[in-house]
Amino acid sequence: xxxxxxxxxxxxxxxxxxxxxxxxxxxxxxxxxxxxxxxxxxxxxxxxxxxxxxxxxxxxxxxxxxxxxxxxxxxxxxxxxxxxxxxxxxxxxxxxxxxxxxxxxxxxxxxxxxxxxxxxxxxxxxxxxxxxxxxxxxxxxxxxxxxxxxxxxxxxxxxxxxxxxxxxxxxxxxxxxxxxxxxxxxxxxxxxxxxxxxxxxxxxxxxxxxxxxxxxxxxxxxxxxxxxxxxxxxxxxxxxxxxxxxxxxxxxxxxxxxxxxxxxxxxxxxxxxxxxxxxxxxxxxxxxxxxxxxxxxxxxxxxxxxxxx
Numbered sequence: 001x002x003x004x005x006x007x008x009x010x011x012x013x014x015x016x017x018x019x020x021x022x023x024x025x026x027x028x029x030x031x032x033x034x035x036x037x038x039x040x041x042x043x044x045x046x047x048x049x050x051x052x053x054x055x056x057x058x059x060x061x062x063x064x065x066x067x068x069x070x071x072x073x074x075x076x077x078x079x080x081x082x083x084x085x086x087x088x089x090x091x092x093x094x095x096x097x098x099x100x101x102x103x104x105x106x107x108x109x110x111x112x113x114x115x116x117x118x119x120x121x122x123x124x125x126x127x128x129x130x131x132x133x134x135x136x137x138x139x140x141x142x143x144x145x146x147x148x149x150x151x152x153x154x155x156x157x158x159x160x161x162x163x164x165x166x167x168x169x170x171x172x173x174x175x176x177x178x179x180x181x182x183x184x185x186x187x188x189x190x191x192x193x194x195x196x197x198x199x200x201x202x203x204x205x206x207x208x209x210x211x212x213x214x215x216x217x218x219x220x221x222x223x224x225x226x227x228x229x230x231x232x233x234x235x236x237x238x239x240x241x242x243x244x245x246x247x248x249x250x251x252x253x254x255x256x257x258x259x260x261x262x263x264x265x266x267x268x269x270x271x272x273x274x275x276x277x278x279x280x281x282x283x284x285x286x287x288x289x290x291x292x293x294x295x296x297x298x299x300x301x302x303x304x305x306x307x308x309x
Contacts, residue, residue, distance in 0.1 A: 012038075012062065019047055021271065063088030063090045075100055079107060096124070096168070096294075127269040129266075131262055134237060144176065144210075144228050148169055152197070157162075178204050184301060190309075196306070225238050243259065246259055
């Protein structure tokens with residue numbers, strides 16, 4: 001793309017989350033929100049009126065008009081929506097998880113490679129300023145715990161809590177540990193939906209590190225927290241409130257210090273990073289290959305949970 005030329009952007013799916021993609025594309029100086037594809041009349045009208053963009057009745061027409069599109073429809077429709085957009089030469093940001101199966105992931109990545117388009121997967125916590133600190137401070141971790149809690153809402157229940165919420169923490173630990181997974185041990189419980197609503201997974205890595213992840217979408221409170229234990233001490237970080245503390249050895253004792261986190265809206269930072277990759281032909285931090293790796297771990301956790309029912 002030419003230096004100062006704005007990236008023509010679209011959003012496929014402008015429900016709860018997609019409307020925020022539209023809002024940010026409209027606000028960013030580097031992008032021009034061309035339009036949206038949305039089957040729901042009310043949701044489409046709301047966004048088009050708010051940002052003066054066009055409603056496209058056909059995915060191919062949206063793809064033809066845009067350089068880059070966010071795919072923010074239900075997870076089980078990701079592949080069905082992404083493939084025709086890739087065929088039109090669009091770069092995609094596909095919300096996490098990338099899709100619902102390894103075969104769909106391979107189809108998306110194969111098609112993108114053949115078309116020369118970028119696929120970034122919306123593992124939003126990797127663009128949270130908390131993750132920037134973790135990537136600098138974590139050094140050969142020995143043990144990690146992740147807790148992700150949310151109140152119940154019908155949205156997102158086309159998949160279980162592992163693909164809905166836990167996959168965030170799966171992606172985080174894969175990035176921080178940098179070692180292949182040796183074993184997975186998982187358990188889950190159905191409460192209000194047809195798939196697991198509460199889950200726990202223990203991941204043992206080949207380098208000896210262990211990650212214990214818990215997720216619930218039937219909690220009374222919200223939480224997105226991680227703790228990392230390593231030889232130099234431990235870190236406790238809160239992704240939701242973008243704060244935390246670091247406890248380090250100091251002589252024969254321990255010293256606690258607050259983590260310096262420069263706060264920012266993760267979705268805006270994520271979309272900025274996506275557009276930069278589009279403009280400069282860079283590989284995204286959470287590219288399709290990364291998204292497929294996180295998906296495959298999450299699918300194995302889900303398989304173990306469902307095999308025990």
